[in-house]
Amino acid sequence: MSSELEPKSERELAGELEVELERDAGLASAELEELASPNHAGSWGAAFASTFTTVFLAELGDKTQLAALLLSAESGRPGVVFIGASLALICSSLVGVLLGRWLARLMAPQQLERLAGILMVALGLWLGRQAVLGLVPATPDLPLN
């Protein structure tokens, strides 16, 4: 009799624990929604807009090579060059998205978020340094004037 009861109560305990864990997970995800940062925005449009803004501003002014390629009189067919370049850019962003999804499956969320955060801060510092160098042209002889 007791040998029949014991496994049952154990199972019940396990069930209770599971419910508790689920509730904790629910709380954590609710907290996440509350903390919604631009790239955690709920709607498709918001995710599109924040990604667009981030990438657009980061790439702006960094397309001089491509512009030179498009303008090169060598080919005489800027339309074809533009289509080829656009396809390449779209493919490169697809590679980036797939790489991100692959990492998301591979790593724990908090690990990936910390890594992504460190990467973003590093990119921000680098981008900021570039922008400041562009705004303040390197003129080593300026203090002498």
Add this chain to the structure above:
Amino acid sequence: MTLALLASTFVTVFLAELGDKTQLAIVSISGTSTRPGAVFAGSSAALVLASLLGAAAGGSLSAVIPTNALQLAASVGFLVIGVQLIRRSGKLESADQLAD
């Protein structure tokens, strides 16, 4: 002839973009977002439009719009998102420890 030009442009630009800072940003946005489709559409549109603008301005985009100032604003945005992600990862970790 057209195909050869198309292919050579594709390969040149694709290889140049691999491992670029923009792609790293896309990887981190995609990895931490639940909407990969929106991230893909947004980044593709931004990349194509930025290159179109660059070409239309004849490679001297900085003469038309203040690209450096905009990039400085973008870098501040990157820093804010990065700090938010790091803080959130800390909160997630403490939530995990509470569950244990």
